[in-house]
Amino acid sequence: MREPLDDLDHRLLELVQNDAGRTLHELGEEVGLSPSAVQRRLSRHRGSGLIQRQVAVLDPEAVTSTMFALILVALERESVEHHRRFHERVQDMPEVQQCYSLAGKWDYALLVVASGIAHCRAVAGELFLSDDNVRRYETMPVFDVVKRGLEVPTRWPERQ
């Protein structure tokens, strides 16, 4: 399942995680490879599932009046079935941009995008008021997006 990556793979993956709009030629120049060699490597990574997809990232400020909020959730009962149902709902709500299940006193962290406080409240309502299995939740509105990305290091710096 996990292929070996050489230095060139690491550098290419770093580049395309930052900007996937560059040509094979440009990427090749950067790492010292021909366009077709770059192509071969990238399509191998796409085939293996390492590269899942390519997406356009929008500026949330530029769209419409947009706010983010972090919502922490604790469930009442924790059967596999309860978790599965929660996952399904979360997947179906376009306002939920991210959802992580957690170790500790909270079961989930949700990052929600909404058009304002009222909308945010409506989303929380839809998630929780109609689900008798939520024990507690806490909404923290986001003031500022300091850093935002999905970039994953494919190797770690000298420390670690």
Add this chain to the structure above:
Amino acid sequence: MREPLDDLDHRLLELVQNDAGRTLHELGEEVGLSPSAVQRRLSRHRGSGLIQRQVAVLDPEAVTSTMFALILVALERESVEHHRRFHERVQDMPEVQQCYSLAGKWDYALLVVASGIAHCRAVAGELFLSDDNVRRYETMPVFDVVKRGLEVPTRWPERQ
């Protein structure tokens, strides 16, 4: 700063946020437009900054043994200068994938990617032990990534 978007723009933006690897022809078919009409709209959105960039999304599982953790942070003193310094550090750490400043008892939420618990602890250490301005922090390891994206609705569903 905010241009008017028509129905076609909304649909195109929705499409490219999910998959920016499709051809102008394919996108055009989907919405009923010629490739060059799609092109004109997308490059307008790129020019205006609405579309910030195009990135490749990797599967964190496929890379190396990867774990996520949510870290909540409360600062000691809250001058503009203290916040600025905190932002700078966070930007420079590849392990910090996302960082949001919050309203409420916590000042920041950080989503961290690390190679394991030990690495995660080292990252927390680097952030906090060497900064006398962090009052308190709480690390919550992520069990499961339920949903993960940067997709922003450009218009809201019927409710809101």
Add this chain to the structure above:
DNA sequence: CGTGAAAGTTTGATTGT
């Protein structure tokens, strides 16, 4: 891995609505 030819895609000028 690189080369190069073939296939496909993007770009922009032009014309029409």
Add this chain to the structure above:
DNA sequence: ACAATCAAACTTTCACG
């Protein structure tokens, strides 16, 4: 003001060395 068409330029793809 915006869309379609078409041809030129560029990019990707793939067989071969």
